[in-house]
Amino acid sequence: AQSVTQLGSHVSVSEGALVLLRCNYSSSVPPYLFWYVQYPNQGLQLLLKYTTGATLVKGINGFEAEFKKSETSFHLTKPSAHMSDAAEYFCAVSLDRGSTLGRLYFGRGTQLTVWP
């Protein structure tokens, strides 16, 4: 069975501080990995993804994530938080390793609060 675990349902940081959102997955094969952001009353927006190649991937809004196969992790980081980063963040995996998208398995989400 495959699962996605996001440690910490709520994370609070001060503006300018490092953001670290944790994601671990359980899968019999290395999956494709994604981070999505969801603002209130909005759909999910892709932040970044890892499929193959370089294990450190950069996304939009200054976010990046590193795929660590030995740790089965794909933690999301941003060096300096901005007020506009306050949102819910979802880690997701896909077991379909083709050129197109398969079904996604999502974690439960982490609500990020940024204090001024």
Next chain:
Amino acid sequence: GAGVSQSPRYKVAKRGQDVALRCDPISGHVSLFWYQQALGQGPEFLTYFQNEAQLDKSGLPSDRFFAERPEGSVSTLKIQRTQQEDSAVYLCASNDGRNTEAFFGQGTRLTVV
């Protein structure tokens, strides 16, 4: 269209009513997914279409849930005899079939009272 459009945005249904939720994917996108997002949870897969073919419906929670995409474009998710546990946000996503990016709609929030 410019993005994935879902309607209605909000739906309140009395227990036992049937509801139909609509998804207009991005024009030309061959893949379409439906997800259910309960309060405080991540989205959970319901079903997947490639063009008009429903290739995976393993996530549909019961036979009260039915989805169709007859012409390979607009899709409708129908829930019969709604129950309180059906209350959730229903998200639709589409993909062009050439890469791994999904574009999500804003969702339909269904409340069953």
